[in-house]
Amino acid sequence: MSTASELKRLYLKGKNRKILAILSIFLVLLIIIVISVSLGAGSPRFNEAIQVILSKLFPFLGFDPGPQITQTIIFEIRLPRVVLAVIAGAGLAASGVAMQGVLKNPLVSPYILGISSGAGFGAALAIALGIGVVTQYGGYIVVANAFVFSILAMLMVYGIARLRGVTPESVILAGVAVGYLFSAMLSLIQFIAPEHAAVRAVVFWLLGGLSTATWESILIVLPIVLVAMALIMRHSWDMNVMSLGEEVAMSIGVNSKQVIVMCMALATLVTASIVSFTGVIGFICLVSPHISRMMIGSDHRFLLPCSIVLGACLLLCADTLARLVLMPSEVPVGIVTALIGVPFFLYLLLSRRRQFWH
């Protein structure tokens, strides 16, 4: 057997193993979705939930949706929340992969690059001081502010980085600086806020939560996340090439600068649109790519989809626990995400001998 065909056989074997891993995580995600829809502070459980969902999805099949209150609980409260958790987890994980990939740095997340600080500042401006970029749309004042300021933060990062040529180092350093700037301004708002209640409200927003999930918010977030994920996916091969070094990338015809700017823009857009609705849920973007890398290696064509389904799993798990542990009260999801994510992450880190980051 020639070496070439032996290599190809090994490659295909590895490829199949990776696809299998991704499919298994997807299956786990489906199971968690079913469990999550069946549990909550309200009384409806598995049977009622399935009936309501089937009757709404396939009205012509004649399923009995049950009493109105059950329909409201399942279809207006629990299901939108589960769906938003899946979308948000997936989107945050995808943006984590994109940023770590193009900046070739394992510690990078949209959070270290100042996006979350921008969002937090924007939200605090609206919550504590009532200053909004839009004033017409009631509940969306905070959302719009968070979105606009996180995009603004990223534009500032890009503008500063450009002065020294767009390289991973310049982007990261500019991001850290902008992040500190917005953090300081956020603290300033909390310090001068006219009410203690306002300070608390800002803190709770920063801790993150999905309790305000509605179909309306999903309709806004979903298209952005889907399109951006697809576009990031198209750059996965470029990210593979870039990991071999800038000279190699250039010789193959990949324009590193362009890829960095494109992927950063997409990752920012995704993160900003999610975080504006959910508050700062930091851990997912950092940790999902790492866990996925430990499981299936760093080929971005597989790493990205793997990370996406894993991120959805993690956030949905965290949010379901956040709803259940102190029932009927809830815990901010940001706390739970880190509490369950860290042990899982450490377990994988300590139980494998391979080197995951090169």
Next chain:
Amino acid sequence: MLIIVVSSYGVYRLYVSSENGSQKETVTVVDQTGVSVEVEVPVERIVNIAPGAVEIICALGCGDKIVGRDTYSTFPPSMSEIPIVGESSFSPNLELLLELKPDLVIADEGLDAENRKKIEDAGVPVIIEMFMEPRLTTCIGNLGLILNAEEKADEFIDFYEYYENLVSERIKDVASTEKPSFYFEWYMPWYSTRPGDSWDELLVAAGGTNIAPEGPISDPQLSPEFIAEQNPDVIVRMLTRMDGEDIAAFQALRDDILNRPALSETTAVKEGKVFVIKNAVLVLRRPIGLLYLAKWFHPSLFEDIDPTAIHEQMIQKFFGVELEGVYAYP
């Protein structure tokens, strides 16, 4: 000569002593922290950094004795001319504060032990109080003594107690099954108050039943599906300064609740029993808040009561100004 006065307010003892041969007279009161504070009377210069106290001091006719304040002490309007010595009790500027040469500093729990000691070391007595139930009447009584305005203090306490008694009299025969269930929401969506806490006590005194469960968290974020299933008869949302103060701010908060899909099936939303109330009348002017709530919970029992009119009278009588702004909606 030592005169011991047994307080008519019950929970504490106080001693008024006047030393033979000297002009010095002191009043000793026990504050919330359990410290006996000896204050030389008459007090002429007060720095008040307890937002709960300013309305009481002014109602006792001693507003002109306040020489320094925190940023929250904004009513009555004359306060705007008084210099600010700190954002709140958490962060007083001691240099500014002591420069005003106060005879007495009134602060709330935010004042830490070090700052209290520094002020006391400078020879200025410090009283720490939250000016909240269950110590509210005690606090008013204490201030009455210190400010030599016992009559006014009694009048003020009588006003409070008159309306508190009126409400409790009228709802005492209401069966617990007739008491509407309420969901109380303060500054953020789904954040409520657990039974036994300060907000809850007021709403229960007004004849409602809290849907929130007992629990370890004082202001729990309730699950929306839990609220939907509990099906509250009335929803009360608190408005704070950060929401705005004009009628539009009240409407916006009410509309937000009416339009939440999770609440669409509740009796409160279906019957339009969603009310917004300003926090000022839930804390400082508690009887006014109590009357609004009682009327919302039991409209037929309080048909003859007009909380806004009583509020206007109160402001007229104790502060001598006209009531301005919105306090409850609709």
